[in-house]
Amino acid sequence: MPKKKVRWYFSLRSPYSWFAYRELRAEYPWLLDRMEWLPYWEPDAATGELLAERGIQLALTEMPRAKNLYILQDAKRTARARGLEIAWPVDRNPCWELPHLGYLAAQEAGHGAEFVDAAYRARWEQGRNICSVEVLAEIAGELGLDAAAIAGAAQEERLRERGVELLAAGERDGVFGVPFFLYGREKFWGVERLGAFAALVAADPATEPEAVSVPAGPELVLDGGHAGGCG
Secondary structure, eight states, rough: OOOOOOOEEOSSSSSHHHHHHHHHHHOOOOGGGGGGGEEOOOHHHHHHHHHTTTOOOOOOOOOHHHHHHHHHHHHHHHHHHHOOOOOOOSSSSSSSSHHHHHHHHHHTTTOOOHHHHHHHHIIIIIIOOOHHHHHHHHHHHHTTHHHHHHHHHOHHHHHHHHHHHHHHHHHHOOOOOSSSSEETEEEEEEGGHHHHHHHHTTTTTOEEEOOEEEEEHHHHHOOOOOOOOOS
């Protein structure tokens, strides 16, 4: 019997992904190495063109102001309940390729998890702009990584292509928001469902992460909704 997929789709933009990451580290550290970490984000125009060339139609909608305000309240409330101090960052025309493709570059260098940790800390604990090449270069320096490679990852065609593959994989897996967990065909959306996901994985010691391989073609249609947070 083939092994079941164990995946975590996350966004460095999302406070709920940050909550999930903190809970994973605190309550389920064994799970970090048992699942595949897949970034999921709102693509910029360049990535959108690459998707369109493959016949992948994006149907991402702008989050209503009322929902933005709700998430602001709810994230702060959730942080307090978890004993966390949140430094809400201000996003001005962010390009989410910068940190997420930066993650892919860090992952190739063997430090993907460390990059996620540092990026979440910078954004949600320090209120820094992780869509800034200067901040990404500083994070790379803290981790002993090539600052130019991390900060300039969005300029690498190869990493752009990989990003397209991951967004397509997310659609295939039925991702519509983050954090999103996958165990075989079982799907779990939201940090509050992390425990149920972990219980299933714990009961199956044969699970291990598998590399994503996605055939690009006109049959793939991406409609991921807003990747920035649960809901």
